[in-house]
Amino acid sequence: MSSKLKTVSKAMVCLGLVATLGLGACGGGSGGSGGSGSRNRANAVETPLLKTTWQLSGIYLNPADPGALPQDAAGTVEIVFGQSTIAGISACGPIRGQVEYLIENQPARPEEATAIRFQEMDFSITDAENCIGGRAYVQEKIRTLLSGDFLIQRPGADSLALTAATTNIDAPVLRWVSR
Template identity: 30%
Template sequence: MSRRTIPLLFSGLVAGTALVACTPPHNSDITWQINEVYLDPATPASLPGDVTATMVMGGATVTGDTGCAAYQGRVKFDNLDDPHSVTFSTMRFQETQCIGAQRYFHDALVTLLDGEFAVTKTDKEMRLTKQPAGLDAPSIRLVATQ
């Protein structure tokens, strides 16, 4: 083994160790189906059967589909392993031409997915409640699909 190989092997081990230390939280990369979007008591909350909206959150990013268009952005958790709050930022949504109920929920998600949310989570269900929370605060209910 030449002297050049040893530093390369060592740097590869260090890089590999860094990757292991940065593994995402145990609940990341779960595909969540968005089942309900609560804006206020007078508007429908449940997505119609023909609308499928999803969300996948990693350690620092979020991606998904509103049922009309794909989106992506940044997320910041207060605690990666047991989150009580998450902040969405730099959200980008693809342009869409959808109409009706699909467009209603697309527009609702475009409006909501920015800023801080309180997180209430079980293994199979999660609720994101817009902060600061008040009476009838907007929220999103998600169900794990995996």
């Protein structure tokens, strides 16, 4: 294929991605939102942060912790980010709250944000009969952790890592995968 045809083909694919996912979908090159470099991966289109169902896949509290969820809690916690809200469900009940997207502690558009602030979180237990064992453990961990500021990292196109923004070297991390 000629170089000109390849360029036109790439441009058409990029236009299609922009139409469906926004400008961040074409990535590449320098500039952009900054961050760790994980935002622009060659040949990988990231799942959008907003309006995607994110399923909890791991809770990492310290370096020695394998992060695996208890078997009876795997797949039981899901969240969806909105423009200023978060909604979800766990085996124990609904998850609701307010979120603010940030860059260097200043308000930012969600698709450009490098951090997120969780506020006014509500983890109501509406299914106490099902909220036992590993499910109760996970409910308690996310209830205590999902408050305050978290750094947003995208280790893969369909994964999300939220790291507590703290001065501690071993900050807790919540890992999510898109569904």
